[in-house]
Amino acid sequence: MTTLARQSGFRRLRAISGLFALSLVGLAVTPAARAADIVDTAAAAGSFNTLVAAVKAAGLVDALKAPGPLTVFAPTDAAFAKLPAGTLDDLLKPANKEKLKAILLYHVVSGKVMSTDLKGTMKPATLEGSTLTIVASASGVTVNGAKVEKADIVASNGVIHVIDAVLLPPAKAAKPAM
Numbered sequence: 001m002t003t004l005a006r007q008s009g010f011r012r013l014r015a016i017s018g019l020f021a022l023s024l025v026g027l028a029v030t031p032a033a034r035a036a037d038i039v040d041t042a043a044a045a046g047s048f049n050t051l052v053a054a055v056k057a058a059g060l061v062d063a064l065k066a067p068g069p070l071t072v073f074a075p076t077d078a079a080f081a082k083l084p085a086g087t088l089d090d091l092l093k094p095a096n097k098e099k100l101k102a103i104l105l106y107h108v109v110s111g112k113v114m115s116t117d118l119k120g121t122m123k124p125a126t127l128e129g130s131t132l133t134i135v136a137s138a139s140g141v142t143v144n145g146a147k148v149e150k151a152d153i154v155a156s157n158g159v160i161h162v163i164d165a166v167l168l169p170p171a172k173a174a175k176p177a178m
Helices: 003-033 038-045 049-057 061-065 077-081 087-091 094-105
Strands: 070-075 108-110 120-122 134-137 140-143 146-155 158-163
Touching: 038 049, 038 061, 038 070, 038 146, 038 158, 049 061, 049 070, 049 077, 049 087, 049 094, 070 146, 087 094, 140 158
Parallel strands: 070 158
Antiparallel strands: 070 108, 120 134, 134 140, 140 146, 146 158
């Protein structure tokens, strides 16, 4: 092998290894550069500790980390504190997992609904199956009467709107006996 051929081979090898190194750097940077998902965004905010604990207790972490997009009307820790004494503790019991799951899914709408999309009165379906009543007016936005305190917290798989109360789904009608 001539010296010229060896130098050419080394140049190609260096070019290939350089591309490989750049690819690895790109892989290392890309996930960190992305926005966090809904669960991680809520956890990092520091004012949704109760909501995150409830999401974990209800087994909904994977659902709220899914690609989405989803819109979450997220009650703050202060909103959960407004519930009657003992209510939250009761909901967090394993025996009440389905009830807790229904309440949490009542706060979630499929799709990414930004505040600029809200006009007049809207009645979107929740993942729980019932509808919410969203009213957008000059004085602000309410969801079933709960005030939206902060809107448009963007996550990688949707958006969070902060609300000042916990929303409770309407009671399901009992099925008639046959």
